[in-house]
Amino acid sequence: MTKGVLVPSYRSRVAYQAMLLGGMATLASATLVLGDLETRGAIAERRAEDLKASLSQVVPEQLHDNDLLDAPLTAEGPDGKPLTVYRAETKGQVSAVAFEVVGQGYAGTITCIMGLDRNGNVLGVRVIAHAETPGLGDKIEPAKDDWINRFNGRSLTDPDTAGWAVKKDGGIFDQFSGATITPRAVVNAVHGGLTWFEANRARLLQPEPITEVAAQ
Amino acid sequence: MIDYARIARDGLWDNNVVFAQLLALCPLLAVTGTATNGLGLGLASLFVLVVANLVVSLFRGIITPEVRIPVFILLIAAIVTLVDMMMNAWLHELHKVLGLFIPLIVTNCAILGRAEAFASRQPVRAAIFDGLMMGIGFIIALVTLGAAREIVGSGTLFANAALLLGDGFRFLELTLIPDYRGFLLMILPPGGFLMMGFLMAGKRIIDARRVARTPRPLASASAAPAT
Numbered sequence: 001m002t003k004g005v006l007v008p009s010y011r012s013r014v015a016y017q018a019m020l021l022g023g024m025a026t027l028a029s030a031t032l033v034l035g036d037l038e039t040r041g042a043i044a045e046r047r048a049e050d051l052k053a054s055l056s057q058v059v060p061e062q063l064h065d066n067d068l069l070d071a072p073l074t075a076e077g078p079d080g081k082p083l084t085v086y087r088a089e090t091k092g093q094v095s096a097v098a099f100e101v102v103g104q105g106y107a108g109t110i111t112c113i114m115g116l117d118r119n120g121n122v123l124g125v126r127v128i129a130h131a132e133t134p135g136l137g138d139k140i141e142p143a144k145d146d147w148i149n150r151f152n153g154r155s156l157t158d159p160d161t162a163g164w165a166v167k168k169d170g171g172i173f174d175q176f177s178g179a180t181i182t183p184r185a186v187v188n189a190v191h192g193g194l195t196w197f198e199a200n201r202a203r204l205l206q207p208e209p210i211t212e213v214a215a216q
Numbered sequence: 217m218i219d220y221a222r223i224a225r226d227g228l229w230d231n232n233v234v235f236a237q238l239l240a241l242c243p244l245l246a247v248t249g250t251a252t253n254g255l256g257l258g259l260a261s262l263f264v265l266v267v268a269n270l271v272v273s274l275f276r277g278i279i280t281p282e283v284r285i286p287v288f289i290l291l292i293a294a295i296v297t298l299v300d301m302m303m304n305a306w307l308h309e310l311h312k313v314l315g316l317f318i319p320l321i322v323t324n325c326a327i328l329g330r331a332e333a334f335a336s337r338q339p340v341r342a343a344i345f346d347g348l349m350m351g352i353g354f355i356i357a358l359v360t361l362g363a364a365r366e367i368v369g370s371g372t373l374f375a376n377a378a379l380l381l382g383d384g385f386r387f388l389e390l391t392l393i394p395d396y397r398g399f400l401l402m403i404l405p406p407g408g409f410l411m412m413g414f415l416m417a418g419k420r421i422i423d424a425r426r427v428a429r430t431p432r433p434l435a436s437a438s439a440a441p442a443t
Contacts, residue, residue, distance in 0.1 A: 028294035
């Protein structure tokens with residue numbers, strides 16, 4: 001620090017260095033706390049909007065008269081972990097459900113949200129988060145390719161179990177040129193979600209009295 | 217007297233973050249599979265560079281050389297986190313696209329490098345200008361590298377630019393080689409290293425030609441290219 005200016009002697013003391021470092025740390029933490037307080041509410045709102053937007057893509061508007069984010073159901077998911085199930089209701093009857101499924105992709109997990117009507121037909125599947133190779137594996141995003149829409153209207157019996165695979169594995173779903181692992185992961189995840197829905201159907205479709213929901 | 221032209225020339229070409237200083241390679245190689253991704257990281261880095269240079273320059277009077285590095289890191293990490301939070305809250309659409317790149321900026325030693333080499337010894341205005349020029353130089357490098365890898369790797373240019381910049385920029389999205397099967401190596405990190413090697417060689421050739429063309433007095437003949 002020689003800028004031709006005389007540096008005051010207290011600067012070279014250890015106490016000054018410690019104070020400087022401590023002061024800067026305090027300043028940085030205080031700024032971050034303030035920033036967090038200012039933005040926390042807005043970020044939570046944006047997240048809820050995102051969730052609502054992806055839910056509305058897998059569960060059509062006309063299928064429900066309730067707010068999907070109201071009182072979601074928590075059940076034991078396919079992997080044994082708790083899974084949040086959003087339920088669409090018309091006149092107190094469950095008309096459709098939406099929940100997240102996870103597949104093991106080429107670069108980590110692929111999180112999808114899928115919507116099913118009460119008979120177990122796929123209403124829609126959307127990828128929420130993934131880290132697949134851009135240009136190859138990211139064709140699972142609807143903005144880049146319409147591949148993900150091929151699940152619409154499918155169910156556990158259409159196609160049969162052997163058909164629930166990519167074409168390379170003898171199934172009916174296309175893989176992408178240069179990327180097989182990614183679509184395979186999504187197909188398996190959706191198939192797993194369908195199997196899980198079938199096994200837990202009675203419980204998922206049982207309408208819950210309003211009072212019980214409020215008590216949760 | 218601050219030589220703004222010199223700062224601009226340094227940032228954009230002579231002392232370019234990537235091609236001359238060889239900084240910021242980790243985020244660089246990770247995201248430049250496409251020109252669009254390169255532009256995204258570049259824009260986010262440019263913003264953080266300018267703000268970090270500004271803050272470091274403001275505090276330059278009280279920071280001592282002994283503890284400067286931890287102080288710089290602290291300031292930069294705080295700035296990046298703040299930018300991340302503010303974008304998530306108020307520019308959510310942009311954050312969905314750029315959000316992926318922001319945490320990468322903390323590991324970007326170009327920011328620390330500029331704080332250390334420039335902003336900590338220069339007045340605020342010069343520091344901001346340096347951040348701007350270095351940032352633009354970084355964007356140029358990222359987009360060039362991303363474009364080169366994208367053309368060779370997938371035969372397109374600026375794919376999905378509309379997702380980053382809005383629908384008005386859809387005209388940027390070009391498919392240069394129709395029905396191209398793709399050259400996966402170029403999209404993956406090793407391809408990044410290869411392409412960067414070629415681009416750096418290209419810059420060296422241009423620099424060497426420039427030196428050869430301008431006859432210089434003997435005294436400044438030692439102006440070797442920075443490495």
